[in-house]
Every structure is written in structure tokens, then in C-alpha cells.
Amino acid sequence: MSGIGVLREGPLHAALKDALAGPGDRTEVKVGRYVIDLVRADGELVEIQTGGFGPLGPKLDALLDQHRVRIVHPIAAERRIVRVDEHGEVLSTRRSPRRATAVELFDRLVTFPSLLAHPNLTLEVVLTREDHIRGAAPVKKRRRTLDSGQRRLVEIVDRIVLATPADALGLLPPLPAAPFTTKELAALVGCRTVLAQRTAYCLHVMELVEPAGKRGRAPLHLARQG
Structure with missing residues (x-):
């Protein structure tokens, strides 16, 4: 070459x-x-x-x-x-x-x-x-x-x-049925945390996940059903 x-x-x-x-x-x-x-x-x-x-x-x-x-x-x-x-x-x-x-x-x-x-x-x-x-x-x-x-x-x-x-x-593995953090999403997907945060933001805007309170200081996300 x-x-x-x-x-x-x-x-x-x-x-x-x-x-x-x-x-x-x-x-x-x-x-x-x-x-x-x-x-x-x-x-x-x-x-x-x-x-x-x-x-x-x-x-x-x-x-x-x-x-x-x-x-x-x-x-x-x-x-x-x-x-x-x-x-x-x-x-x-x-x-x-x-x-x-x-x-x-x-x-x-x-x-x-x-x-x-x-x-x-x-x-x-x-x-x-x-x-x-x-x-x-x-x-x-x-x-x-x-x-x-x-x-x-x-x-x-x-x-x-x-x-x-x-x-x-x-584009993602099946999301958990229970509420999850972006750190847990990053581990599930096998990506860096900042990408998991951006992914979660996109999923919220597209109404594919919803807020589910907090675990300590970490916001929780829950996949919408149906």
C-alpha cells in the first residue's frame, strides 16, 4: 500500500x-x-x-x-x-x-x-x-x-x-424490567458512562424510558411497557 x-x-x-x-x-x-x-x-x-x-x-x-x-x-x-x-x-x-x-x-x-x-x-x-x-x-x-x-x-x-x-x-440489549442507573446501563451495553448517559437521554426524549426516582444520588430509569 x-x-x-x-x-x-x-x-x-x-x-x-x-x-x-x-x-x-x-x-x-x-x-x-x-x-x-x-x-x-x-x-x-x-x-x-x-x-x-x-x-x-x-x-x-x-x-x-x-x-x-x-x-x-x-x-x-x-x-x-x-x-x-x-x-x-x-x-x-x-x-x-x-x-x-x-x-x-x-x-x-x-x-x-x-x-x-x-x-x-x-x-x-x-x-x-x-x-x-x-x-x-x-x-x-x-x-x-x-x-x-x-x-x-x-x-x-x-x-x-x-x-x-x-x-x-x-441497537441495545433488552433493557431491565426493574429501574436502572446509567452506570448499570453502561455495564449492560459495554460502553463508557458518558455514552450511556446520552443513550438514556435519547430514550427519555423518545418516550422509551421514564424517570423512576433515585437510588441514592443516581437517577433511575424504567423502560416503558408496550
Whole structure:
């Protein structure tokens, strides 16, 4: 593997757009004031969002009531770290020990969890194998370690579609019948506490769980029945 090229964001987005496009679909289409990544032959607007969902807010406000919109969000189920020099030549490769799951969607969905109830909105999680292309070594700046790079698609592993709030429960193991804390949710899911907190917030907004008092200082959550 050589000639990786300059380090900048974009290849993952472009590769997904190519991979997801079907017969009759059009890319980079202007709809109103916005350019849409992919317009399906049946009229669905597809936006590929590799980062946070916040920047999509104005576009969704303008388009969602008149158009069916699908937000596609890639999550790296497997990742390889590839170090390159200034000429793009590969210096080293290693497998990242981190294995992300579709639960990571809640980290993004926290921006507007209530929108999943909109009849025109669909979310699609694309689980991927990726190469993360980075410079020869991390850079220190103001006591912070910077190790930015670009994500490159190797393979699409799975695709999970969420069309209603209830579909979000499919990203999680079955919730306890008894009240639970976010710490217990984190242990159940196998994720960090902050992600469990964001997950619980999304589930509350989508009316999939409800407050159930406290255990000591920790708020309790209870899965709604039916």
C-alpha cells in the first residue's frame, strides 16, 4: 500500500456515496438552497454524515416537511491505523483495539432525538471496516496530543435502518424490567458512562424510558411497557 496522499477529511464520505448509489440515483443535487449528497430515483434525499449531526439542523428544518430524508452515519466496527510520511508512503500499520458498535449512534442522536419520530426521517447506521490514515507521529500542541487523519472505507459490514423511535431499542440489549442507573446501563451495553448517559437521554426524549426516582444520588430509569 503506497501513495496514500495528503491527509484531509473526505475519502470515507466519497466512498460511501459511491457504494450506496443505485441505478437512477443522482449525486450532489441542489434541492432548494442545499446540495444533497444523494437523491434516490424514488425521490428520497440521502445525507451522509460522518461527524456530528448538529450541522444538519438547518437543512432538516428546511427540507424535512416536504421531502423524505435519510441520514446515513458510518461507525467503524473495525479500524486499522496506517502511519504515512509526508509523501504518503506507508510507515506502519496496526489494528486498533477499539471495536465500536451501533450503540455509538446515540452519541450523535443526542443532538435531536425527537426528530426520529418525524414520519419523513430515516436513520441508517453503516458499520464499516476502515483504514485511519495518520501522519508519521502525533503532534503536541498546547499540552494536547493531536493525531488527526482521514478515514478510508475498506468494507461495509452491516447496515441498520431506524425509521421510528422504537427502532432505537434494537441497537441495545433488552433493557431491565426493574429501574436502572446509567452506570448499570453502561455495564449492560459495554460502553463508557458518558455514552450511556446520552443513550438514556435519547430514550427519555423518545418516550422509551421514564424517570423512576433515585437510588441514592443516581437517577433511575424504567423502560416503558408496550
